[in-house]
Amino acid sequence: MTKNNVSFDQAIQQLEEIVRKLEQGDVPLEDAISLYKKGMELSSVCHDKLQNAEKQLISIIDDNGEKKPFESTEKEDASK
């Protein structure tokens, strides 16, 4: 699984799993090191995914199933 196609959900679950495995204690050194590498990788994947989601995709699906961007009324409210 590469950095790009893993979902945030999968990545954070794998990260939790790694922490859980390490917490169990009796991990051989080699495994601990590979878990560590994987854990560092996953934490940066999770971090990047959260940080890079700058603009949220918000759209309206109309009756015909067509997608169009949603213009938030917030700005109008703010201008009032």
Place this chain on the structure above:
Amino acid sequence: MTTTSYLTVKALTKYIKRKFDADPHLRNVYVKGELSNVKIHSSGHIYFTIKDDQTRMPAVMFAAQARNMKFRPESGMNVLLQGDVNVYEGSGQYQFYAQVMQPDGIGELYIAFEQLKEKLAKEGLFQPSRKKQIPKYPQKIGVVTATTGAAIRDIVTTISRRYPLAEVLIFPALVQGSGAAPSIVRALKRSQEHPGLDVCIVGRGGGSIEDLWAFNEEIVAREIANSNIPIISAVGHETDTTIADFVADLRAPTPTAAAELAVPNQLELLERIASRKSQIVSMVTAILSHERKRLHRVKSAYPLAYPERLYRPFVEKLTRLSEQFEKSGRTILDQKQERHRQQKMRLTLQNPYRTVHQYQKEVNSYETRLQIATEKNIQAKGHSFSSKIQLLEALNPLKIMDRGYSITYQNDQVVKSVYDVDVNKPLHIKLQDGVLLASIDSINKQSKGESS
């Protein structure tokens, strides 16, 4: 009037009916009482009796009006009725024709709510086992609500603030008024057909119970209950509870709360990721230091720390053995050499040289004796030989030839008889000083007794 005219029953009834019709007070009557004998006909007409402590009156509510009722009338209920009183010609009975029926005391919507709630609860639609798990980290979030108003704004801003990672898809619906319930149902269906939705928020902002009523409608409740994606309900304010809230997989008190329940907070997530990261680091560091200590302990263990002590006993043993070996080797060598020396001495003593010398002397003496003896023998033989020669010389036939004798040969054979010769061949006659070659002329045989 002498002749009495008889009215038909029908005419009389018509007359009475006309009286009822003519009276404006009976055209629009408000009456309150208790329902009894409620019968709902399959056509939708409701037949019942309205009564109080002392009196009762048959009543009917036709399907056209009954359809608008939010609740289902039941015997024993106190109701407020609006309608008119008239005569049913078929039975000649007057009865109350209800246009509007409302519960007396508690609101009709409340009753309708309670009734639908009870019905759906009986069907098991509120069972906790039916509730679907809300995904922790949704990627696509559906929102079924009006595109204008506070609810959508609250939901969108809350999700944007907490979890910009997710995509928000809005399925617009009317959330108020008569067309609201079917509109919500359609929007819910569209959201379910949309691929990849992880969760769906259904709701609207606050309002009166009538405003929120669409979320108490049975079709909406059933659509939510049958949804194949988890649904979070978010209707009105915290104090408002709708049927939709009961059937939804998760009830949020407000649209903002629904958005908070639908997505995690990215700041908390970032903190959690950071804390997991530091947990991993500290745990791996702990493992490493533990293993390092272990390694150190093993390395400083006695045999590894002083490896020479491991082989020292062997070196010592080897040294001892080689010393022993050398020593015993030398002893054996000495013994052998001594023996060799002794043997050599014995051999020297046994030297055959003297014997040889002695025998040599003997040989010499024998040689001398042999020489002397041989010389004597040769001398003796010489004497004997010369005497024999003298004798032989005296006997030499050639000496006789000096005196005139000759020897005749034919074919190298000495001719001794006349019978031995071949007359055709030559004769060799050897004389003292040469040989004569002669041929035979004739042979004279000597008669016996005759001397030559």
